[in-house]
Amino acid sequence: MASNHGFVGELLIRQGLVDGDGFARAVEARVKKPATWGRTLAALGLADEDAVTRAIAEGLHLEYLDADPTIAADVAALLPPDFCSKRGAVPLSEDRGVLRVAVTDPLDYNVLQDIQFKTGKKAVAVVTTETRLEKLLASASHSPRARSFDRLQDKTPMAVLEPDAQGEYDLVDLASLKKDISLPPVIRLVNLILSEAASAGASDIHIEPQENELHVRMRVDGLLREVMTIPREVQDHTISRLKIMSGMDIAERRKPQDGRSRLRFGGHRVDLRVSTLPTHFGEKVVIRLLNGDAAALPMTQLGLTPEHLKTTMSLLARPQGMILVTGPTGSGKTSTLYACLNAIKSPTNNIVTLEDPIEFQVAGLNQMQVNPLAGVTFASGLRSILRQDPNVIFVGEIRDGETADIALQAAQTGHLVFSTLHTNDAPGSITRLFDLGIQPFLVSASLVGIVAQRLVRRVCSQCAVPHEPDAESIERIGGVDRLPSGATWVVGKGCEACGQSGYKGRMAVHEIMQITDELRDLISQRAPEHQLRQAARRAGMKTLLEDGVAKAAQGLTTLEEVCRVVTQAESGDRHEHPPVTAVPEAPAVASPAPTVPSSDGLPQRRVLVVEDSPTVAMVVKYFLEIEGFEVLLASDGAAGFEMALKESPALIVSDYNMPGMNGPEMVRALRADTRTADVRVLMLTSESSVESEAEGLSAGADDYILKPVEPRRLAARVRALLGRTRPHAA
Numbered sequence: 001m002a003s004n005h006g007f008v009g010e011l012l013i014r015q016g017l018v019d020g021d022g023f024a025r026a027v028e029a030r031v032k033k034p035a036t037w038g039r040t041l042a043a044l045g046l047a048d049e050d051a052v053t054r055a056i057a058e059g060l061h062l063e064y065l066d067a068d069p070t071i072a073a074d075v076a077a078l079l080p081p082d083f084c085s086k087r088g089a090v091p092l093s094e095d096r097g098v099l100r101v102a103v104t105d106p107l108d109y110n111v112l113q114d115i116q117f118k119t120g121k122k123a124v125a126v127v128t129t130e131t132r133l134e135k136l137l138a139s140a141s142h143s144p145r146a147r148s149f150d151r152l153q154d155k156t157p158m159a160v161l162e163p164d165a166q167g168e169y170d171l172v173d174l175a176s177l178k179k180d181i182s183l184p185p186v187i188r189l190v191n192l193i194l195s196e197a198a199s200a201g202a203s204d205i206h207i208e209p210q211e212n213e214l215h216v217r218m219r220v221d222g223l224l225r226e227v228m229t230i231p232r233e234v235q236d237h238t239i240s241r242l243k244i245m246s247g248m249d250i251a252e253r254r255k256p257q258d259g260r261s262r263l264r265f266g267g268h269r270v271d272l273r274v275s276t277l278p279t280h281f282g283e284k285v286v287i288r289l290l291n292g293d294a295a296a297l298p299m300t301q302l303g304l305t306p307e308h309l310k311t312t313m314s315l316l317a318r319p320q321g322m323i324l325v326t327g328p329t330g331s332g333k334t335s336t337l338y339a340c341l342n343a344i345k346s347p348t349n350n351i352v353t354l355e356d357p358i359e360f361q362v363a364g365l366n367q368m369q370v371n372p373l374a375g376v377t378f379a380s381g382l383r384s385i386l387r388q389d390p391n392v393i394f395v396g397e398i399r400d401g402e403t404a405d406i407a408l409q410a411a412q413t414g415h416l417v418f419s420t421l422h423t424n425d426a427p428g429s430i431t432r433l434f435d436l437g438i439q440p441f442l443v444s445a446s447l448v449g450i451v452a453q454r455l456v457r458r459v460c461s462q463c464a465v466p467h468e469p470d471a472e473s474i475e476r477i478g479g480v481d482r483l484p485s486g487a488t489w490v491v492g493k494g495c496e497a498c499g500q501s502g503y504k505g506r507m508a509v510h511e512i513m514q515i516t517d518e519l520r521d522l523i524s525q526r527a528p529e530h531q532l533r534q535a536a537r538r539a540g541m542k543t544l545l546e547d548g549v550a551k552a553a554q555g556l557t558t559l560e561e562v563c564r565v566v567t568q569a570e571s572g573d574r575h576e577h578p579p580v581t582a583v584p585e586a587p588a589v590a591s592p593a594p595t596v597p598s599s600d601g602l603p604q605r606r607v608l609v610v611e612d613s614p615t616v617a618m619v620v621k622y623f624l625e626i627e628g629f630e631v632l633l634a635s636d637g638a639a640g641f642e643m644a645l646k647e648s649p650a651l652i653v654s655d656y657n658m659p660g661m662n663g664p665e666m667v668r669a670l671r672a673d674t675r676t677a678d679v680r681v682l683m684l685t686s687e688s689s690v691e692s693e694a695e696g697l698s699a700g701a702d703d704y705i706l707k708p709v710e711p712r713r714l715a716a717r718v719r720a721l722l723g724r725t726r727p728h729a730a
Contacts, residue, residue: 008037011059012052022046036104036130049129057106057127060690065092065102065128068135074500075099078119080226081137087111090136094500096465096493097121102128102136109688120501121494186237189230190245194272194287196227198265201505203289203330207242209235209282220499221457221506222330239276239283246274253283260357263289273357290359297339303507305547311512312451316344321448322411324398326423332455332508333420334359334396340418341365341394353394354381370396378403386410395419401437408438411446425544426450426513427532430523444515444523452511454544454565456557457503460492467491468711469552469559471619476563477549480622487553507556509548509566513541607718608632608649610640610666611684612658616707620653620684623711624718637661641669644676651721653714654701656685656692664699671700680721684714 009023018026018041026040033040037056038049050066057064075091078099084090089111092100099121103111106125115123128136193216197205202218209215214230230238240250246259256277263270273288304312315323323340325333338360341351345364356370356378368385370376376384378395379402385393386406397420398404411417423429429450433443468489474480492502513519513536522532542550548562607629611617614635621631632647634640637654638661644652652670656663663683670676683701685692693704702721705714 008056012037012041012047012055015055017041017047017052017055038104039130049131053104053127053129060106060127062106063100063124063126065126065132068132069093071136071139074496077226078121078500079115083118085137087114088133089115090133091115091119092126094121094494097491097502099123100126102126102133104128104130104133186234186241189234189238190241193228194263194289195265197287197289198263198270200499205285205287205289207239207285207287209239209279209284211281214238221501221503222455223457225499235282239285242274242285242287243276246272248274248276254278271360273359297335297342299339299343302336302339303551304510305550307542308510308512308547311449311514312340313343315449315514316340316416318416318448320411320414320416322408322417322419322446323448324419324421324429324450326421326426326429326450326452327454328422328424330455331453332506333453336451336453336508337394337418337420338362341392344392344416349391350389351392351394352385352388352390353396354378354385355394355396365394379406382406382410386415390415392416393418397421398436404433404436404438405442408433408442408446411448412442417446423452425533426452426511426541427529427536430532431529434526440524440526444520447515447523449515450513452513452544453508454548455506455508456548456551456561456565457501458505458507459490459555459557460495460498460502460504462497462504463492463495463502464490464555465493467558468623471616471707473559473563474619474622475616477545477559480618482549483622484550484553488555489553489559490555491558503561507551509544509551509562511541511544511547514539606630606632606647606649606651608634608640608643608647608652610634610637610652610654610658610663612636612655616655620714624653624715626711627715627718629718637663637666637669641666641676644670644679645673648675649679651680651682651718653682653684653718656683656687656696664695664701667696667699667701682717682721 009020009027012018012023013020022041022044025044026037026046029044030037030040035043036049036053038047038052041047041052042049054064054066069092071090071092075094078091078094079089088104090102092102094100099115099119101112101115101123103125104127105111106127112123112125115121193205193207197218200218200220202220203222204219206217206219206224207214208217213232214235215226216228216230217224217226219225243250243257243259246261248257248259256275258276259274261272261274263272268291271290273290275286275288277284277286299309299312325336327333341353342362345351350366351364352366352368354368354370358367358369361367366388368376368381370378370381378397378399382393382395382403383406393407393410393415395403395407395417398407407417407419421429421432423432427450429452430443430447434440466489469483474483477483492498492504494500494502498504515523516535516539518535518539519532522535544566545562548557548566549559551557552559552562605628607624609617609620609624609631611620611633612635617633617635621633624631632643632649634643636658640652640654641661643649654663654666658666661669663685667681667683670679670681681701682703682705683696684705684707685696686707687693687696688706696704703717705717
């Protein structure tokens with residue numbers, strides 16, 4: 001905060017709270033013992049801590065916290081206590097994606113940026129004293145999240161853990177530990193953790209030993225969230241309970257173990273895959289929850305567009321060939337393949353699967369488990385399956401050249417083969433097969449289609465509100481030309497149903513590459529990946545990014561979420577890309593801009609945007625044109641001034657920092673010229689310091705707003721300025 005000594009000193013001296021000598025003493029004292037200005041001046045006996053902090057808040061036009069607030073449980077859970085203590089910040093309340101945060105140093109913007117990154121919400125500083133913040137931090141350590149273990153003791157489990165019905169295990173156990181883990185409190189605790197996860201729709205539970213406590217995190221809709229902490233003294237009993245119910249050896253703590261169990265929850269059976277890993281503070285346990293209902297998903301619930309669904313069904317109708325589903329771990333490949341198998345399952349089809357592990361047990365399928373200890377690998381198991389007269393074969397994953405070679409040969413000899421690969425996109429799967437040593441002629445003759453997919457979070461339907469995408473997201477997808485017309489952009493503002501996240505559930509975005517004759521020729525020639533992609537595009541393939549943008553434009557997810565999951569590089573959109581076509585819904589009619597008459601009687605619809613970033617300039621231009629304005633562009637202050645003289649815009653939207661003539665210098669030049677002295681200027685910038693804003697306004701700007709700005713707010717500011725009469729400059 002040393003760079004702000006001048007601002008704070010001038011403010012406090014002007015308020016009469018301290019004189020120059022006293023403030024100099026405070027500067028020296030803070031070097032020896034870092035503290036806030038209020039606490040330092042109070043320790044020196046020069047000023048009251050509350051009065052100093054209040055003066056700084058008022059000087060920055062920020063809210064001041066002068067009482068101990070009541071913090072809601074869901075708000076307290078947004079930031080971990082250790083993060084709050086380390087960064088000196090406590091969340092107070094949240095409304096429509098804006099998080100009020102108590103801080104002692106409102107000029108430390110890094111803290112607010114870290115909070116925004118960690119929570120995904122806009123952080124707004126509320127200034128408070130260091131003494132009051134310490135009280136808030138102390139209460140945060142006893143927050144609902146930290147007290148979750150105590151709260152659980154009063155709850156009744158909605159789920160019951162069942163041991164897996166497999167072979168007996170020789171458990172070498174200490175008698176006291178075995179006695180402790182059979183006590184009802186530990187059993188109830190484990191069942192409650194599983195109940196909480198099942199009711200939240202979690203896919204995984206992470207139980208992680210730390211130095212002083214046991215952390216429990218759950219992965220909901222693809223993202224981990226911390227839900228509770230458990231006292232250190234209960235750690236061994238909790239982990240041992242899970243290990244016994246999963247058929248593991250609780251006496252073995254030095255090496256990883258795997259087990260399984262199942263859960264009865266709400267009349268459904270949830271299969272559990274349990275894995276342990278030795279760490280520095282004890283064994284970490286990860287539990288994967290597999291809901292059997294996911295294995296019975298119909299094709300219509302996979303999130304496929306009508307065009308993609310038609311293509312997929314045509315692939316499934318093939319009597320032979322290989323269909324690959326690609327994507328990273330956790331992208332929903334297995335669920336998609338089970339849905340495909342269910343779609344073609346019939347009394348006339350002999351369907352055999354080879355999996356590691358068997359995630360779902362499905363009636364009508366002959367499912368085989370890989371068992372390397374018994375000599376059953378993917379390659380050897382696949383050879384055995386071919387002797388079982390199969391019509392359809394599902395190989396859980398192609399991990400090596402031998403498995404790939406056998407599967408592709410099976411696809412040539414009258415079998416429909418399904419499998420998965422870990423690649424970023426559909427064309428990359430062919431390159432991956434080449435890397436495994438497969439001959440191009442075998443790939444071209446056997447492969448019929450590739451489906452690449454990712455999972456994105458759905459916008460919560462209960463708290464969805466209209467919201468235009470921000471400039472950063474538009475830049476990440478390739479610019480405004482990629483935005484479809486007639487879009488319905490929404491965002492979840494956060495509610496109890498979605499845990500204040502704004503999202504509830506997930507859906508898939510797809511990229512389906514059907515192997516055409518042109519692609520077969522290119523594969524046979526071992527063509528590079530970009531040529532395969534171009535040929536697939538000519539055949540009508542839409543990339544992951546395109547499918548995601550189209551679904552965001554329909555209000556199913558958000559552009560920010562699509563950018564989080566799939567980028568241009570990951571979807572292969574590295575080169576020129578055609579604009580996204582309009583979404584199926586009827587295009588929205590843009591409301592016309594106000595026609596405030598100017599001095600010459602012409603309507604004021606012309607806006608000049610002066611911005612050195614082409615992407616930001618195009619985004620601002622796009623949204624202002626939607627509102628009915630005529631928009632001109634200039635790349636720097638000098639060009640903006642010349643264009644203002646030539647085109648006579650009614651309003652100028654200008655950046656602050658630009659090469660050559662910056663924003664304030666351009667505004668001064670405009671005000672000094674009688675031809676442009678009355679033009680309204682709105683400064684749109686990322687310069688958030690008080691000094692920069694003061695310079696911009698003193699130069700003659702009429703308004704000053706920060707990037708990124710919500711498009712409707714920008715349009716509203718423009719309309720307000722156009723409707724405002726500006727006095728003539730002297």
